[in-house]
Amino acid sequence: MTVTAEDVRTTALSLPDSSEKLAWGMPTFRVAGKIFAALGEDDASIGVKCPKEDREELIAAEPEKFFLRAGHDDNYAWLRVRLAALDSAAELRAILIDSWRQAAPKRLAAAHPELAGTP
Structure with a gap:
């Protein structure tokens, strides 16, 4: 199965109190006004919240799946997912x-x- 941008939209909006808002030219998904996911400009990836201390381990374990956008993500608790x-x-x-x-x-x-407890 190939996961698509529409799958992201459907799943994100199925979460409680979630909404979609265009920002920086791309769809973002929010809860209580805070962004929890954003589709990449090419719809091939998403950005999601991830504690900075967990990012390197995830990237090292599955570099084909997880990555950072160099320079941009360094200061934020975000991770990219292909x-x-x-x-x-x-x-x-x-x-x-x-x-x-x-x-x-x-x-x-x-x-x-x-x-709860759904990693």
């Missing part, structure tokens, strides 16, 4: 849920225990 490298829609959902949980207000995240 859609073509994802194994399934379930993997996409797990990545988006993890990013959503990082951006969502604590009260909103706590109100959705079904989304």
Whole structure:
């Protein structure tokens, strides 16, 4: 199965209180006004929230899947994901849920225990 930009949109918007807004010429997905995912300019990748301390390990483990945009991502807790490298829609959902949980207000995240513990 090939994961597409439309899969990203459908999955991101299925998360509680999520919305889509165009920013910097690309679709961004937000919860409570905070971006938790953004489609890349070519619809081949997404940016998601990821603690800086976790990024290098993920990139080292799966460099075909995870990457940083040099110079741009260095100062932000973000990671890029190549859609073509994802194994399934379930993997996409797990990545988006993890990013959503990082951006969502604590009260909103706590109100959705079904989304807890989904890396």
